[in-house]
Amino acid sequence: MEALSGGRESAIYRDGEVVYRPLQPWSATIHLILAHLEQANVKESPKFLGLNQGQEMLSFVAGNTYNYPLIGAIATDEALISAGKLLRKIHDSSVSFIEQLDVNAHPWMLAPREPFEVICHGDFTPYNVALLENTVVGVFDFDTAHPAPRIWDLAYSVYCWSPFKTDSNDKLGTIADQVARAKLFCDSYGATETQRAQLADAMVLRLQALVTFMRGEAERGNESFAENIEQGHLQAYLNDIVYITENKQKIKSSLGN
Template identity: 60%
Template structure:
């Protein structure tokens, strides 16, 4: 079996055309979501194959995968546009799922947020998509999926795809370049002007929520999150919050 990198957990393997991942407390809910998406004709996500002794077995999403720094096909405008359009399609299809489940009886890795407009992917980033050439054709790693407003998902995706990052490895281009990419993402998703006005505030809130979650998980003894804190990952997000706050007016002006 081939060990797959990325994601939030270890022990993820590719076995032929399937992926074997550890079962989590929220896996049953995510499986219901994935089955629903496929039933509605959204086939750009993994398909649930079954369970195997404490592991889930999903279909492998074909395509080229990338990580930061964003270079090559993943950095292209075509990838950015197709990513935004795929996220919009995912959100639109997921609305029906909300009408078919009792949210009080579901378990998610991340807490639901009101208003629950769609099922957010929660981590729709360059390292969680598959490309064919320059086009994003698939998305995987739905562990962080949860009900929330559209803008909650859009904000984190724009932050990651622009990307509004300060880390020397993660950042890409100048602020003006990042703003242009953010606007293209918003245009391709068809984000309303009113939501664009709130986008930077939502990005900051999303990052603050992420840091809080990381610290809480580390405090519970989660070894992976404890390692991330020790390596200063949370400090990177805090630096990005300062970067967004400093440039908020210019970003809003550029994307509206």
């Protein structure tokens, strides 16, 4: 078996076209989501294949994968446009699932947030997608999926893809470059004027929620999140909140159609 990167607490392995991942308290919920996406013909998401000795089996999402810094195919306009379109496809496909879902009857890694408009991926980022040349053709790691308004997912995705980041390894271009990429993502997603106007504030709220979540997990003894905080990831999010806040008007004025 081949070990894959991206595991939070335990190793993830691939054997041919099957990926083995450790079961989590929320795994059964995610399996329902993946089954719905499969029925909705969202071929870009992994398929739930079954369980095996405390592990879930998912189909392997083929393609080239990337991480920060964004260099090469992942940094192209084509990747950005296809990512925005795929996020919209996932959201639209989940509406019928949300309409028949008892949100409180299922466990979630990330807390559901009203209004429950769609199933948010929760971590739709450059490191959780697969590319064929310059086009995003797959997305994986749905552990963070949860019900929330569209803008909750859109905000975090735009933050990560623009990216509105200050860390020397993560940032890309100037603020002008970043708002141009943000607009391209919003255009590709089909964001409304209201969503565009709210986006900067939504990014700050989303990052604040992430910081609170990380601190809570570390306090509960989750070593993975404690290590992330020790490595400076939480401080990077705090720095990015300041950066987005300082550039709020520039972001807002640049995102209009």
